[in-house]
Amino acid sequence: MPKSTAKKTEKPVEELSYEEALAELENIVSVLEGEQGQLEEAIKLFERGQALAARCGVLLEAAELKVKQVAGDTAVPFEEESE
Amino acid sequence: MPLTFTVSKLTFLIRKLLEENEALQDVWVQGELSNLSRPASGHVYFTLKDSSAALKCVMWKTSAARLTLSLRDGMEVEVHGRIGIYEPAGQYQLYADQIRPVGEGALYQEFMRLKAMLEAEGLFDPQRKRPVPEFPKKIGIVTSATGAALRDMLNTLRRRLPLVEVILAASPVQGTEAPPALVKAIQSLNRQRPDIIIIARGGGSMEDLWAFNDERVVRAVAASQVPVISGVGHETDFTLCDFVADLRAPTPTAAAELATQITLLDLQAEVQNYQNRLVTSILNLIAEQKNMLSSLTTELRYLSPERRIQSERQRLDELARRVYSSLLHRVQLQSAHVAGMRNRLDALNPLAVLSRGYAVVTQKSDGRVISRVAQAKNGQSIQVRVSDGRFDATVDEK
Numbered sequence: 001m002p003k004s005t006a007k008k009t010e011k012p013v014e015e016l017s018y019e020e021a022l023a024e025l026e027n028i029v030s031v032l033e034g035e036q037g038q039l040e041e042a043i044k045l046f047e048r049g050q051a052l053a054a055r056c057g058v059l060l061e062a063a064e065l066k067v068k069q070v071a072g073d074t075a076v077p078f079e080e081e082s083e
Numbered sequence: 084m085p086l087t088f089t090v091s092k093l094t095f096l097i098r099k100l101l102e103e104n105e106a107l108q109d110v111w112v113q114g115e116l117s118n119l120s121r122p123a124s125g126h127v128y129f130t131l132k133d134s135s136a137a138l139k140c141v142m143w144k145t146s147a148a149r150l151t152l153s154l155r156d157g158m159e160v161e162v163h164g165r166i167g168i169y170e171p172a173g174q175y176q177l178y179a180d181q182i183r184p185v186g187e188g189a190l191y192q193e194f195m196r197l198k199a200m201l202e203a204e205g206l207f208d209p210q211r212k213r214p215v216p217e218f219p220k221k222i223g224i225v226t227s228a229t230g231a232a233l234r235d236m237l238n239t240l241r242r243r244l245p246l247v248e249v250i251l252a253a254s255p256v257q258g259t260e261a262p263p264a265l266v267k268a269i270q271s272l273n274r275q276r277p278d279i280i281i282i283a284r285g286g287g288s289m290e291d292l293w294a295f296n297d298e299r300v301v302r303a304v305a306a307s308q309v310p311v312i313s314g315v316g317h318e319t320d321f322t323l324c325d326f327v328a329d330l331r332a333p334t335p336t337a338a339a340e341l342a343t344q345i346t347l348l349d350l351q352a353e354v355q356n357y358q359n360r361l362v363t364s365i366l367n368l369i370a371e372q373k374n375m376l377s378s379l380t381t382e383l384r385y386l387s388p389e390r391r392i393q394s395e396r397q398r399l400d401e402l403a404r405r406v407y408s409s410l411l412h413r414v415q416l417q418s419a420h421v422a423g424m425r426n427r428l429d430a431l432n433p434l435a436v437l438s439r440g441y442a443v444v445t446q447k448s449d450g451r452v453i454s455r456v457a458q459a460k461n462g463q464s465i466q467v468r469v470s471d472g473r474f475d476a477t478v479d480e481k
Contacts, residue, residue, distance in 0.1 A: 026357065033364045060354070066248045068249065080237060
């Protein structure tokens with residue numbers, strides 16, 4: 001049963017990274033696809049899933065390539081030359 | 084008497100002499116370019132010279148079109164071709180088909196030697212190649228910070244997978260300082276733990292690309308903990324880095340493409356797919372619940388007490404009927420019994436005897452029946468009962 005999801009859902013969707021949101025979405029989908037009964041719980045999962053999918057979409061839409069440069073053992077932002 | 088030749092015949096003999104000499108038909112000649120001329124015909128004419136000799140050369144349009152080198156007077160080059168005669172001018176010349184910068188021949192020999200050695204060590208074995216992750220989060224790039232190669236790769240990554248984080252380890256990509264800098268760049272990128280390292284450079288001559296054939300660089304690529312994609316030069320250029328890398332890309336742009344096998348579009352499609360499955364599963368679940376509800380309703384109706392109440396009611400009626408009939412039976416029995424008793428009582432009724440002339444005598448004082456003489460006394464008041472009533476009397480004489 002979806003015990004683990006129920007625990008994880010505590011973190012607000014807006015704070016999740018793309019990977020976290022996608023992993024949770026994936027989990028919710030498989031739980032819902034395997035679910036028998038428990039409609040109220042299922043609808044909660046569904047709503048969470050919708051929010052996660054939207055979050056993923058927004059993150060993909062807004063993604064901007066981050067470019068850093070190695071400096072010793074760390075990495076610092078890299079300024080690209082503009083043409 | 085020596086034979087006299089015509090000019091044509093002699094020239095033909097000289098031509099035959101030259102053309103039958105195999106060494107002259109497949110030859111590399113080194114010298115300085117001069118008198119370079121490219122008329123509208125597209126053929127290229129020039130003279131190769133050194134300190135003490137000159138050689139006329141011609142390169143036909145078809146070969147000239149394949150030149151990667153841009154020719155200038157004064158350039159030291161190696162020219163490949165065959166020696167022939169230009170009969171109208173009585174001039175021997177080199178019919179050139181390839182031109183390369185001086186030193187490339189030696190470089191090529193060195194390339195083959197290194198390649199054979201490293202190959203023998205097993206550095207290029209296919210089983211050493213590691214798979215390149217499909218969906219990297221961090222991509223390390225080793226290239227020049229100012230080259231077009233970097234710009235092309237960043238643009239490609241930006242277009243295909245902007246989620247990725249790029250870490251550049253800038254390094255010169257040609258010259259003697261390039262190999263140690265490239266080695267250092269590969270090593271420091273390894274400490275940043277990217278998912279993939281791309282080592283790249285734009286196109287150039289074999290000499291320009293030479294750092295990517297350096298043994299130190301090849302060994303650094305082989306030692307990388309992170310899978311390496313090489314994208315050096317153009318489609319036709321092969322460097323030892325290409326052989327040792329886990330994946331060879333023909334160009335820097337292609338390397339960036341191979342590093343991002345899953346693109347933004349794939350990810351968007353994946354999210355969309357999850358969303359569709361989410362909707363489908365919730366609709367299925369609701370439909371399932373509805374079905375369950377309706378079958379429960381049917382079952383409930385079947386199990387309703389209504390039926391039991393009816394059957395109980397029926398049973399009650401039945402019982403009531405049985406109670407009534409048994410009661411009736413009893414009443415009938417009782418009334419028959421009563422009638423019988425009444426008949427028997429009638430038979431015992433003393434009044435019936437009286438009607439036949441008998442009388443009952445009782446003491447007036449206490450009502451006791453006087454059935455024997457001894458019970459009677461003179462002067463005693465008695466009562467006499469006959470069939471239709473009674474009267475008083477007095478005992479006269481005994």
